[in-house]
Amino acid sequence: MKVGFPNLNLFKKYKIPVLLGTDSLASNEDLDLKNELLFLKRFLKENYNESKVY
Numbered sequence: 001m002k003v004g005f006p007n008l009n010l011f012k013k014y015k016i017p018v019l020l021g022t023d024s025l026a027s028n029e030d031l032d033l034k035n036e037l038l039f040l041k042r043f044l045k046e047n048y049n050e051s052k053v054y
Contacts, residue, residue, distance in 0.1 A: 008048065 011018055020040060022031045 005043070005047075008044075 020036055022028060022033060022036060025031065
């Protein structure tokens with residue numbers, strides 16, 4: 001099932017914290033949090049024009 005990404009603008013608007021993690025190898029290629037951070041950085045730049053990721 002493909003559910004997509006959450007609407008991060010709503011999270012930001014209502015000051016909802018966003019956390020990053022991994023679940024299992026059943027739904028992902030690896031469990032490396034560094035790879036998750038790199039993906040998020042690329043995703044934010046491409047979809048939200050965010051030049052800085054904190």
